[in-house]
Amino acid sequence: MLKDLSKSIDECRIKFDEFPFTSDIEITPILAEKLKASIQGIEPNSSVNIYPFSISLTNEKGLRTDLASSSLWFGAAYHEFATYLEQYRVVLETITATLKGLGYSSVNIKSLFKLIPSTDWKNHPDKKLVADFINEIDIFFGVDTISKTLFFRFLDERDWWFKPFSKTGQTTGKTLDRSDAYQSAILLAAKVIVASSDRLSLIIEAFSLNQPLRQAFSHLQPSEISFTESVSTVVESCGINQIYYGAPGTGKSHKIDELATDENSIRTVFHSETQYSDFVGCLKPCMIDGDISYQFRPGPFSLALVKAANDEQPCFLVIEEINRAAAAAVFGDIFQLLDRRADGRSQYSIDVVDADFKGYLETHAASLLVSGKLVLPANLSLLATMNSSDQAVMPMDSAFKRRWQFEYVSIEGDEYPQGDFIINVGTELFAVSWEVLSKVINAQLSEAQIPEDRLLGPWFVSEKELENSQAMLAGKLSMYLWEDVLRHAHREVIFDTEKNPTLYQLIKTIKANGIVFSDVVINELRANGEPITIAEA
Structure with a gap:
């Protein structure tokens, strides 16, 4: 499910402004190793040298840029927006590939993207291309109307994701026919205008793509602070x-x-x-x-x-x-x-x-x-x-x-694998993230006085497993809760045991998209999920 880019920019800016340090950071060998690996994964032909207080980047043409270690604060603050923006790019690339399969040339598609982001793209002279583009968007998102609405904002509203410091109503500027459009959006979100800003976006992307790098950075303090207690x-x-x-x-x-x-x-x-x-x-x-x-x-x-x-x-x-x-x-x-x-x-x-x-x-x-x-x-x-x-x-x-x-290691994490479940809450289907589902289940298990070390950790499932979240729910998650955590009592606090008295019936109901959770769990999921009507499904 796509995320609100404008909201993400605001949250990232707040996070950056609230950082307690603005000074250079001492880059430890562990952090240097993870940072170098992430950058080279993005630009394998570039040379990367990392020093205690600086980062030297030399591209394949031999052009060198030196960044202060304080640039890592930008990666730590804005990586989430970069991740969400990448999801939009992937959707657009997927739809572009489909349009090419329908016979449209790269030149024709590029002429359409030259009008995006703005509502002018709907006035493109090739009306069939516009109609097919809209149709492929509808097919791609299906019943996920929330993501579809967000994607159209991505196409129509420049200020929504090329976010200036105040509303401008601007309709010109970098458009999606340019390869640097996404990079420019990230730098504008970060309020950066410097000669080496294009390399700064590489640091942000490195943080976006590498969780071990983010974790290593989160344990650092600035250079003048003592590390002796960590x-x-x-x-x-x-x-x-x-x-x-x-x-x-x-x-x-x-x-x-x-x-x-x-x-x-x-x-x-x-x-x-x-x-x-x-x-x-x-x-x-x-x-x-x-x-x-x-x-x-x-x-x-x-x-x-x-x-x-x-x-x-x-x-x-x-x-x-x-x-x-x-x-x-x-x-x-x-x-x-x-x-x-x-x-x-x-x-x-x-x-x-x-x-x-x-x-x-x-x-x-x-x-x-x-x-x-x-x-x-x-x-x-x-x-x-x-x-x-x-x-x-x-x-x-x-x-x-x-x-x-x-x-x-606490049951509450700063990061959770990304992926949504489609949950039947009675009259509607709801899209519920793994973070929401695990927290709701943990809250009910805690009320039933289930020991904390049997609750669901953030990384109980992986992002790979969440690519097929319904299969994971019917398999790994249900088995663990039903057979291990709730084997002897309290299954009813999580599951609707009247409709699903056995594990076999529970799994069968999950695969049929039926009601599997208790009323209390369903009410919490309603309050924290996002609706998808059964009619649309």
């Missing part, structure tokens, strides 16, 4: 043991991705069969010159030790689902190493009694052996995730948990 800064100076916990889909792994990359981390996932020998390593048979021999095969812990010992930069051992195994047993004597000194090194050392493990360390990470005893290096951090709501988890004893820092 986890991202602590791990850059000394190692920690950190567990992120919360409901499914709250973004625990995304938290880790803000720190750990493929280059600086070793990753593993615990499961019910994970053992010490899997985690640390063990002697295994191998073929050498046609003969069977035995060698020590390192596990993720050993690989992380070697990586940290041979790299001065921060390194990470990432453990997903740490409580799906008996964690204390998997760690074994490594348990003792988890106590940290102020500089991040192990407070205590352990004797390496496994001769094969010791030999591996002596060969690959000898600096970690002090008088034959192993210590964790200061640049190695252990980062883990856990879902306390899962049914197949193992309890952690207090002594093990005491050696970790815990960060709760």
Whole structure:
């Protein structure tokens, strides 16, 4: 569903004006990596160099632009408008392709787009082209009358999305036959008129297309503010043991991705069969010159030790689902190493009694052996995730948990995957976003005193799944709520259990676009969704 571009511009401008900082930002290595990757994804032939307080962009013609790091504030503020505007561009490109399939030439279509945005396009001399264009718009949007209305505003009203500081009634200027029309709209929204403004729009687009970049930026402070209390800064100076916990889909792994990359981390996932020998390593048979021999095969812990010992930069051992195994047993004597000194090194050392493990360390990470005893290096951090709501988890004893820092990842997110559900609310069909649906369901589950760690996190579903939202509702979401969260009681607080007494009937009703939710849920969806009449459907 398309969004109101004028409203989005206003919201972005307010967001920018409310930023507490206007100074340059110190671009950390993590942020630099994500920013560079996003820019090169947009302009693969351009050269990007990122410094602590500036960004250097050189295009394929060798022309260079330097931007101050403060330009990132524009990306953080205006990326949402850029995302919404891109949706309109994609719709127009899709309809353009259809018109070409009907036999219209690029030149003819371009002559029509030269009149847009303004109502003059309806007076184009080729009346059949205008009629076919309108017809294809009707076909594209179908029953989504709200999006269709917004799209016609996009075509008719310049001031609605080429938004000046005050109403002008202007009908001339950059039109949709020009490739830079969208870029100009973004820069006008951002109130920017500078020589390098075209490159500034690239920064905004980079933020629009890259969620990890937005997340990494959201954890920064300006250069003159101390970073010492943030986890991202602590791990850059000394190692920690950190567990992120919360409901499914709250973004625990995304938290880790803000720190750990493929280059600086070793990753593993615990499961019910994970053992010490899997985690640390063990002697295994191998073929050498046609003969069977035995060698020590390192596990993720050993690989992380070697990586940290041979790299001065921060390194990470990432453990997903740490409580799906008996964690204390998997760690074994490594348990003792988890106590940290102020500089991040192990407070205590352990004797390496496994001769094969010791030999591996002596060969690959000898600096970690002090008088034959192993210590964790200061640049190695252990980062883990856990879902306390899962049914197949193992309890952690207090002594093990005491050696970790815990960060709760809230059920409420700043961002949600984009996608709408078509919900039958009785006399009408309503378009309801995932954000609205999940919040309404969570509110009812909370009133029924369902534990918070069983509620729906923002990223319980992905944007890919929301491309077919009805299938996701009939499958993953219904199964989780019906069989896991509400297995023993309170199904009626979410679902209309009189009409849908079984999961089979519930899924059947969803596929038929029937009424599946309780009256309370439906009333909330009515208040927060957007109607689509059954007659139009």
